[in-house]
Amino acid sequence: MLFYDSVGPNPRMVRMFMAEKGVAPEKATVDLRGGENRQPEYMAKNPSGQTPALALDNGMVLAEITAICEYVDEVGKGPSLIGATPEERAETRMWTRRIDLNIVEPGAAGFRFAEGLKMFQNRIRCIPHAADDFKLIAKENLAKLNKQMEGKTYVCGERLTMADILLFAFIDFFNNVGQKLDPANANIAAWFERMMARPSAAA
Numbered sequence: 001m002l003f004y005d006s007v008g009p010n011p012r013m014v015r016m017f018m019a020e021k022g023v024a025p026e027k028a029t030v031d032l033r034g035g036e037n038r039q040p041e042y043m044a045k046n047p048s049g050q051t052p053a054l055a056l057d058n059g060m061v062l063a064e065i066t067a068i069c070e071y072v073d074e075v076g077k078g079p080s081l082i083g084a085t086p087e088e089r090a091e092t093r094m095w096t097r098r099i100d101l102n103i104v105e106p107g108a109a110g111f112r113f114a115e116g117l118k119m120f121q122n123r124i125r126c127i128p129h130a131a132d133d134f135k136l137i138a139k140e141n142l143a144k145l146n147k148q149m150e151g152k153t154y155v156c157g158e159r160l161t162m163a164d165i166l167l168f169a170f171i172d173f174f175n176n177v178g179q180k181l182d183p184a185n186a187n188i189a190a191w192f193e194r195m196m197a198r199p200s201a202a203a
């Protein structure tokens, strides 16, 4: 397997997931800032022109971080980070989708349309005047999630799952690009420290 890696929270999320699952493919670093990911050679592998991607030994190329993680979960070692039963798997996917749609996507749009505008303006449609609103949507949804995390060790209770790793990679990224976690979100702040202490956080 070959992992197309780069800077940014999306590859980082998959690196952390792979570290948890003991999966260590060869890596090729894609120059995201230089736009290598938008050149024909890379687009032939992943037509969405984004990182990461995982090229399998049979020639297939997987993209989209949660899809890559689902694959890694099945081929990797140790307990599943999706779930052991239909109920657990559905619960993980439910929270992953909520976090993706309600926090990751609006927060990422807020970044792309403001701090990241210079890099993204010639790559995707950017709406600079909507940046603050997108950031606010992510912030409000984080506050809601904070309440829902009351009494829980992880997003799905006592189980570490893909939902935690997704949320962690993006909160860590947002913290560094002007969307710092509001410390009033005490449940998420405590959870964040637990996640940061995992060796996989360094991947």
Ligand SMILES: N[C@@H](CCC(=O)N[C@@H](CS)C(=O)NCC(=O)O)C(=O)O
Residues within 6 Å of the ligand: 006, 007, 008, 009, 010, 011, 032, 037, 038, 049, 050, 051, 052, 063, 064, 065, 066, 123
């Ligand atoms: N929906 C994609 C998002 C991937 C993504 O946005 N990757 C970023 C890196 S963190 C990227 O490639 N940005 C550069 C660009 O879009 O040109 C996924 O799940 O993998």
